Amino acid sequence: MKMCAHIFRKDLSKLKWLIGVWTLLALFYFLNNTSYFLDNYKMQIQLTDINSFIASLQYLMIIVIVPMLIHVDALVGNSAFWLTRPISRKELLVSKISFILVFLILIPLLSEVAVFINNGVAVKFILLAIPQIVYEKLYFIVPVFILATLTRKFSKFALVGIIIMVSLFLFGLVESFFSYLWDIHITEYLSNKTLIKTDPYNVSLEWSISFAKMVFNGVIGIWIILNQFLARNSKKTVKLIVLGVIFVVLINKFWCWDILNIGSLKPKLLNISGSIEIEPQIESVSVSEGQDYNFYKKKQELKYKNVYLIQDIKGLPQAQVAVLDKFKNASMKYAVGKDLTWHEDIVGYGFGSIYEHDSIDAIKAILKDTKIVNPYNKSNSSDILFKIREEDYEKFKDKKGEYSAEGKFNVSEYRITSIIPLVEDTKVWVGPEQVVIYDIVENSLGVKIVLGEKKVNLKLNADLQKDINQFQFYSYNGSSQAFYVLRNKVTGEAYFPDNIDDSQISSPQYNQNILRSRVKQFFYKHKSDQFFALPEINKEWLKDAELVRIDEYKVGYFIKKVRYEQIAFNEKKDYTEKDGFRIYSYDTGEKHWECPDAEANMGTTCVDYCNKQTFCKEYYKSGSLKLEGFYNEGTDNSTVKEYYENGILMYEYTYVDGELDGVVKKYDRNGKLLPERIYKKGKLVE
Amino acid sequence: MNYAIEIQNLTKRFGRLVAVDGLYLQVPQGSIFAFLGPNGAGKTTTINMMMDITSPTKGIISVFGVDSKRLSPKEVSQIGYVSENQELLEWMTVEQLINYCKPMYSTWDDKFCKDLLAQFDIPYKQKIKTFSRGMKMKTALVSSLSFRPKLLILDEPFSGLDPVVREEFIDGLLEITQNQEWTIFISSHDIHEVERLADWVGIIHLGKKRLVEETESLQNRFRTIEIILKEAISEKINYPEEWLSVQCKDRIINFVDSQYSDKQTREKIKKIFPDHSDVSAAGMTLREIFVILAKQYRMVKK
Numbered sequence: 006m007k008m009c010a011h012i013f014r015k016d017l018s019k020l021k022w023l024i025g026v027w028t029l030l031a032l033f034y035f036l037n038n039t040s041y042f043l044d045n046y047k048m049q050i051q052l053t054d055i056n057s058f059i060a061s062l063q064y065l066m067i068i069v070i071v072p073m074l075i076h077v078d079a080l081v082g083n084s085a086f087w088l089t090r091p092i093s094r095k096e097l098l099v100s101k102i103s104f105i106l107v108f109l110i111l112i113p114l115l116s117e118v119a120v121f122i123n124n125g126v127a128v129k130f131i132l133l134a135i136p137q138i139v140y141e142k143l144y145f146i147v148p149v150f151i152l153a154t155l156t157r158k159f160s161k162f163a164l165v166g167i168i169i170m171v172s173l174f175l176f177g178l179v180e181s182f183f184s185y186l187w188d189i190h191i192t193e194y195l196s197n198k199t200l201i202k203t204d205p206y207n208v209s210l211e212w213s214i215s216f217a218k219m220v221f222n223g224v225i226g227i228w229i230i231l232n233q234f235l236a237r238n239s240k241k242t243v244k245l246i247v248l249g250v251i252f253v254v255l256i257n258k259f260w261c262w263d264i265l266n267i268g269s270l271k272p273k274l275l276n277i278s279g280s281i282e283i284e285p286q287i288e289s290v291s292v293s294e295g296q297d298y299n300f301y302k303k304k305q306e307l308k309y310k311n312v313y314l315i316q317d318i319k320g321l322p323q324a325q326v327a328v329l330d331k332f333k334n335a336s337m338k339y340a341v342g343k344d345l346t347w348h349e350d351i352v353g354y355g356f357g358s359i360y361e362h363d364s365i366d367a368i369k370a371i372l373k374d375t376k377i378v379n380p381y382n383k384s385n386s387s388d389i390l391f392k393i394r395e396e397d398y399e400k401f402k403d404k405k406g407e408y409s410a411e412g413k414f415n416v417s418e419y420r421i422t423s424i425i426p427l428v429e430d431t432k433v434w435v436g437p438e439q440v441v442i443y444d445i446v447e448n449s450l451g452v453k454i455v456l457g458e459k460k461v462n463l464k465l466n467a468d469l470q471k472d473i474n475q476f477q478f479y480s481y482n483g484s485s486q487a488f489y490v491l492r493n494k495v496t497g498e499a500y501f502p503d504n505i506d507d508s509q510i511s512s513p514q515y516n517q518n519i520l521r522s523r524v525k526q527f528f529y530k531h532k533s534d535q536f537f538a539l540p541e542i543n544k545e546w547l548k549d550a551e552l553v554r555i556d557e558y559k560v561g562y563f564i565k566k567v568r569y570e571q572i573a574f575n576e577k578k579d580y581t582e583k584d585g586f587r588i589y590s591y592d593t594g595e596k597h598w599e600c601p602d603a604e605a606n607m608g609t610t611c612v613d614y615c616n617k618q619t620f621c622k623e624y625y626k627s628g629s630l631k632l633e634g635f636y637n638e639g640t641d642n643s644t645v646k647e648y649y650e651n652g653i654l655m656y657e658y659t660y661v662d663g664e665l666d667g668v669v670k671k672y673d674r675n676g677k678l679l680p681e682r683i684y685k686k687g688k689l690v691e
Numbered sequence: 692m693n694y695a696i697e698i699q700n701l702t703k704r705f706g707r708l709v710a711v712d713g714l715y716l717q718v719p720q721g722s723i724f725a726f727l728g729p730n731g732a733g734k735t736t737t738i739n740m741m742m743d744i745t746s747p748t749k750g751i752i753s754v755f756g757v758d759s760k761r762l763s764p765k766e767v768s769q770i771g772y773v774s775e776n777q778e779l780l781e782w783m784t785v786e787q788l789i790n791y792c793k794p795m796y797s798t799w800d801d802k803f804c805k806d807l808l809a810q811f812d813i814p815y816k817q818k819i820k821t822f823s824r825g826m827k828m829k830t831a832l833v834s835s836l837s838f839r840p841k842l843l844i845l846d847e848p849f850s851g852l853d854p855v856v857r858e859e860f861i862d863g864l865l866e867i868t869q870n871q872e873w874t875i876f877i878s879s880h881d882i883h884e885v886e887r888l889a890d891w892v893g894i895i896h897l898g899k900k901r902l903v904e905e906t907e908s909l910q911n912r913f914r915t916i917e918i919i920l921k922e923a924i925s926e927k928i929n930y931p932e933e934w935l936s937v938q939c940k941d942r943i944i945n946f947v948d949s950q951y952s953d954k955q956t957r958e959k960i961k962k963i964f965p966d967h968s969d970v971s972a973a974g975m976t977l978r979e980i981f982v983i984l985a986k987q988y989r990m991v992k993k
Binding site: 007008011088 | 739742744745763764765767768770772774776777778779780782783787791792794795796
């Protein structure tokens with residue numbers, strides 16, 4: 006042990022400047038993440054970028070420090086000083102590993118833990134985070150360590166590193182060449198996808214394979230390091246690497262049992278498919294062109310028609326939503342003519358995202374005694390059901406068919422996780438996640454709330470999700486979405502934010518640190534382009550307001566056979582045309598919109614889209630005029646008038662260069678003019 | 692006799708190349724053993740196996756009775772090693788290097804170290820990377836002598852040194868080792884460098900041992916002989932095997948007798964050339980012996 010310490014001291018003397026910078030970086034990370042700075046969200050946005058920069062520098066320094074540490078007592082070649090000195094190989098190994106543990110792992114770990122403590126993270130989460138921090142550090146350090154033991158000088162280390170990267174690039178090129186000429190995908194061949202027919206519902210197999218790979222890579226890595234340190238037999242090392250590659254390929258091919266039953270950690274199968282009804286909304290089938298963009302895979306540059314479909318899933322508890330994950334055994338049959346046979350084009354697509362109206366309905370269901378006052382703008386988004394080649398589209402577009410498949414549907418549930426007082430600088434913990442209210446800004450349209458989410462980014466649950474993305478900020482319990490509803494606890498009135506999808510103003514950029522943070526801003530509007538008669542969000546209203554945080558939880562999944570009859574490929578128009586106008590109707594058949602045909606769109610005010618010379622009209626179901634807008638001739642400016650259902654003018658306002666500008670007149674139901682408001686470039690002046 | 696190093700049937704292959712081929716060697720304790728051979732003979736490979744830097748393909752090397760593959764730090768701490776190929780920790784100053792080496796050896800002698808530094812005139816506070824090649828070799832020698840090793844292995848220590856530094860180095864080595872009970876194993880491709888030092892000589896050529904002998908005995912049995920005949924000879928003569936590099940020019944015959952003994956050599960000459968008028972014998976330097984043997988080995992190979 007004496008000799009280990011002696012070598013350790015020598016290495017520290019050699020690397021003292023680099024270790025100094027390394028320690029400073031860790032210190033800087035700590036200072037960068039103290040709550041003193043984080044109370045200022047604008048500063049925090051900057052600091053998030055700085056954190057990313059620090060992380061990049063740390064990676065860069067690992068690439069420099071580890072090879073220098075190993076090369077100072079090189080394991081390759083016959084000329085290293087230590088080889089002829091009374092230093093045992095074990096002592097050398099222990100010394101080097103100790104150095105890495107103390108400086109490259111312990112120092113950043115301490116800084117991270119200090120940040121946790123400084124941010125008030127509970128001890129339980131700190132303890133849970135420590136193995137993950139160590140694992141993430143080792144995940145990068147070990148391969149660098151291995152490469153360093155196999156090279157004698159930094160120049161060689163860098164050269165080998167570059168060769169590996171270039172080789173991977175060339176491998177990609179070779180693969181694309183094969184796939185272009187013969188449709189052979191080497192990566193897929195080497196991976197489990199083609200060699201093992203994985204059951205898409207039995208994911209334990211995939212976990213088993215990835216676990217086996219991880220363990221095997223780890224064993225090979227440790228074996229190489231030990232061999233280099235303890236035996237220095239380069240021939241054996243080369244054999245080991247070759248054997249390692251062969252074994253990894255073989256394991257990919259043949260490993261097919263879940264030795265540690267890791268699959269049991271996956272979301273559970275819910276036995277509810279019997280009570281679920283899935284209704285496709287056939288009338289919304291539409292067709293659009295699609296293309297795969299891959300510069301070298303010319304075969305895939307064929308034009309496709311993407312077929313969209315909206316489905317409605319019924320039978321779940323009110324607070325739950327289901328989302329299709331994937332289809333299996335899909336087929337398309339036609340009453341006349343042949344079936345579509347290219348199933349790979351049918352199978353691989355499905356509805357991937359939660360429809361907003363489903364989420365909103367679920368959230369409404371759990372907010373009892375709360376009245377959501379703003380009619381949330383439901384978007385009828387849809388996903389690709391399947392795509393077909395253009396020539397086949399031409400062949401089948403006028404025919405109707407039956408689509409059937411076995412679908413796997415993931416079920417999520419919405420739950421209220423926290424009630425947050427609406428006071429600046431409030432900090433609330435939601436599991437390992439802290440919510441901070443940075444700023445509350447009132448304006449004439451409503452209120453803007455800026456809040457921060459800081460998270461001990463444990464992957465214990467998030468890891469179980471497929472396609473884990475390190476850039477992602479997982480909310481508590483692996484939930485991917487958090488909603489904040491602004492509620493007045495006295496009146497029970499509540500607002501959805503106007504911008505759920507666009508709330509993030511600082512992204513949790515990937516870094517190797519576990520505590521991640523992001524800043525969001527939500528707009529709660531009592532006035533907007535479309536909605537005017539809502540309870541005013543003013544100081545008085547906000548005095549009794551609170552934020553209700555709602556999280557989405559993964560509950561499990563169910564499998565259900567679906568069958569969509571009478572699917573036609575031909576694009577269905579949801580409007581009729583008359584004299585150059587498009588007429589959109591309510592579901593019940595009454596006229597809704599009347600707009601010029603160019604760029605007309607449902608769900609928006611036509612002031613944005615209408616032709617300059619004419620105007621759009623919106624009607625109540627009763628047939629009376631609701632809104633009319635037209636451009637002032639020869640300019641970009643437009644005037645909009647809104648009416649009560651009884652025909653009395655409700656609003657009159659003007660847009661200049663796309664922004665509310667000038668006097669806004671509001672009349673009561675009796676036609677009496679209420680106090681006017683004046684806007685200048687979208688902002689209320691008086 | 693006790694041996695510091697014993698090599699038995701040592702073989703090292705690099706792919707098809709046989710660098711050392713069935714080598715047997717014994718180095719007596721307390722001797723200064725010159726391990727000679729031309730470039731590529733297998734000297735450094737043998738030393739590397741001796742120090743467990745590389746492993747033998749076959750055979751055993753014992754150092755102080757321990758298999759070199761099982762040399763522990765305890766045994767290595769009795770071996771000093773200096774090589775032209777060895778890397779020093781050049782980012783250190785001499786002081787740092789000394790301080791790094793010192794705790795590794797229980798026998799480290801501070802006073803001796805200081806004397807050596809003074810003798811070689813090595814600046815204590817200077818970084819090694821700023822040194823010339825000669826200074827680096829001297830620094831390596833100091834770090835390998837200061838613990839008074841029982842065995843000092845020098846692998847081509849003079850290579851690349853200018854003549855002045857080389858002389859200084861050899862003088863220093865002679866002075867230091869004069870009163871020590873050390874075994875020194877010194878390899879070189881030029882015998883002239885070690886002539887003043889060696890009391891034993893081993894010659895290796897193409898991986899095979901050609902000769903191992905005490906220097907004195909070697910020099911005693913090699914002589915250049917010149918015979919003056921009365922008349923030039925015309926017929927072909929079969930010379931004894933021990934007569935090397937025989938050259939005839941008119942009435943004069945020159946050769947090297949590798950088994951010289953005044954009486955026996957003269958008898959052989961009288962038998963082959965009964966009609967000679969004069970015979971003279973001159974002693975040879977180790978260098979001359981080495982050159983003649985090297986030529987002989989090359990001829991044998993051809």
